[in-house]
Amino acid sequence: MMRRLPLLVLLISGTCVVLGQRPHKPEWSEREFVGQLEDLRQPRADDEIDQSYRLPTDTVPTHYTIRLHTNLHTGARAFTGAVDIHLDVIVPTGHITVHNRDLTIVSAALFAKQDDGLLVEFGFPEYGYDSRTEQLTFHAGQQLPLGSYVLTIEYTGLLQTSSNSGFFLKSYVNDEDERRYVGTTQFESTNARMAFPCYDEPLLKATHTLWITHSADYSAVSNMPAEAVEEAAGHEGFVTTKFGPTPKMSTYLLAFGVSDFAVIEDGQQQLYARPNAIHEAQFGLEAGVKILDALSEYTYVSYYDYMPKLSQMAIPDRGGGAMENWGLVKYAETGLLFNPSRNTYRTRKGIAVVIAHELAHQWFGDLVGPHWWSYIWLNEGFANLYGYIGADLAYPEERYWDLYAVENVHNAFGPDSSDTIRPMTQDATTPSGISGLFDSIAYDKSGSVINMFRTVLGDDNFRAGLKIYLTNRQLDGAVADDLYAGLQAAIDGKEVLPEGVTVKLLMDSWTTQPGYPVLNVRRNYDDGSVIVSQERFYSDKRVPNDNIWYIPYSFASASDPSFDDLSSFHWLAQKAERIAETGAAADDWLIFNKQQTGYYRVNYDAHNWLLIAQALQKDPSAIHRFNRAQLINDAFNLARADRHDMALALDLLTYLANETEYAPWAAANGVLTYFYDKLRGTAHYHDFIVYVDALVGKVFDGLGEFVAVPEDEPLLQKYLKQLITTWACRVGYTECLRQTSEALNTAVETNTPVHPDVQYVVYCYGLKGASDDVYRWLFNQMITSKNEAERQLLIDTLGCAQDREQLISLLSVAIGGNSELDSILSGERSRIVSSIYSAGRVGVEALFQALSNPEYAQEFVNRLGQGALNSVVSNAASRTNNEAELEQLENFLAALGDAVSADTVDAAMRTISTKEAWFKSYEGVRSTTYFADFSN
Ligand SMILES: [Zn+2]
16 A cells, blocks of 8 residues: 555545456547457458357347336446347248347247247247357257247346446536446447347347346437337336337447436437537537438438438447447547546547448448458448548548548558458458457558449449449348449440450459559650569568559649549559650659558659659649659658668658648658657657757747647648647757747636647646646546546557656555546546656656555556566557666566566566567668768
């Protein structure tokens, strides 16, 4: 037990609850859910995948009637349920197999349905359960003839409290200081079976009728509107909410919620949130209405032709994530609630994009679902892309589309450069294997590849093709060929593609093989010809390979800078070919992949790179901003893969002194962060800072009084400002630190928070040298806030403190077990820890100091789990950059002793040797030499 007078005293009391942990995710990259960590296996060939996890195909469901009874308003986890599964026997069988996870079966009965609809009892079937496959098999005792049956099952279950899956329980504290409970669901991908026994596979679609019996003080919502709310016979104080039947849909899309939430409405849309946050719901409702209308128009398929309403619901204490249940979309509060006086432009953008993502799923996923999880890219790829397009259609003035490539295409390139990465279409059958398919390939790569074909086919043709696809496969499942057929039908006879080439041929080359290509462009400056060739791109090596992608390409040149013309493409359909004439003069630069709509990298001969770098120095605007971002990202990653000289990439970046668009800066941020992580604390750091200064200085000066936020400041300017000022303050610009420190002190003196859009920079860097009083003020801003996104941002800034004692006090809050810590939400504790080691060296040292005390370390593990302590060790190792820091780490590991495993220590030491080895690698020597030459 650590005995110290706490710096941060909490005055809020209540009871302690058991809390789960969630990885710290940045606010702008939410996923429906995080892939399970245990699933780190390599993807396997389809024939090695265990098909015994799949249900037998001799019976199929047609309808479910589900009746649930819950006391969750008391915080009770136990619930009871009964389900009538209407099914057809399509191949005579004696067995009916459905899924179940953790539900206790009380009784079961089987009925045959006669032609007149009458049910004839077939008796009470025996059943057995296979916990490996989660299959519950009923044995009828005889062969069941073809026909319709009803299997009735009564069961009991428990609401989940330590995971956000299945039917789970959340809570919040209302304005009367009472704890109120929220029962909610997350069934994708294999969790419907945690709420009712069912055929839990996406293609086995059925209609669903749901009745929920719950406290009369609470209300229930589901995919469909409630048809009746009736007193529950025999249960005083309870009512039964009866929902109308859903359209035919997958089990994973069923959703419901039981709460005392408030609602706001606009037409056929509703938004549900806890009553003391409903005032933050206006933007989410407005965006929902605008985006659903925009997507209905875009797809030519009206949402309301299939569903009578759309509800959105904000789940408290869910951390992050959202789920596209048909007619009832659920979000973490951070993804739906926006308070203009408390939340930032990033929160607002995140909400707009996540709403558009989930609403795009109403077509791509809900109306037409994947035949099997192998085609999850048909859901997530479209939702990834139309998240940005939908938000852009609804709010064109925000220019959300500018963020697409830097947040998705570049993001996909990272993992997709690995030689063990999976292709877009990939089978899996186990629950953890299926969950693992929700990765950057399903989202970022698939969205990027779909966008490439949208551009190549033309948006009008693409929309027409989508309409055919959606209409042909409505209320059913789809495979990739169904998409190709729709797109093909839309372009037949239009000469969009070269003769004899089909959409299937082209798209299969991108969806069925892993990785992506680099297009090599070698110019002949004498005759104006070019040789283009392709190779699979790996992040850190060159390996001969036979892969061929059908690569659409187009190019712009100094004399014909046609970046805005995306109407025509050539195709590279073999390893290499010669382009006889480009029209570019010998001293013209040439740039391929206009606006980076193609999902591939481009490398040039050194002279063309030089021409490009010169053009950027002279006038950045001569080259499209998306291509400027591409050039930065490609130049750096091609150098890392040893495909050209790192000095060339670093030289190219120096044009940024005159760059004022966000997209290229976002690309550059990745490069600077890479070197910062390696060079901070080393003898090379000063040289690097000189380089950063040369890039950032002029742009920073141009920002003037950046803590002021003009009313009409454009969104992308806000992004740029945060990025530039973060670098300026990080490398110690006096003016940056002066403005942040003054703004923070003024905020404390007047007890008025600074504008949310500059809060991160002002608070994070203003804390440098801040007094305990100032730190306490900031902490109180966090702990008294009832807005989850604001709390997350403030936690991140609290970790920026430069005073070890302040940070140790913050850490004590994260691991404190006292009743007054009830106001810390699950997920916030681990976020506090990661904010401490992420923000700077002082945080790492504060963790070393506190956790070197064995009792304190034990408390830390008791509260946050062993994984959190392992994570401190690995993060400290990756932030160890010199001898003194290494010694601190070694002392820390010695103090921890058996508190961490030998494996964890070994992994940390491997990280250290890799970091040391980098300085002796070609890339390390080349980069540090470059920075040294630059600073001299
Ligand atoms: Zn999604």
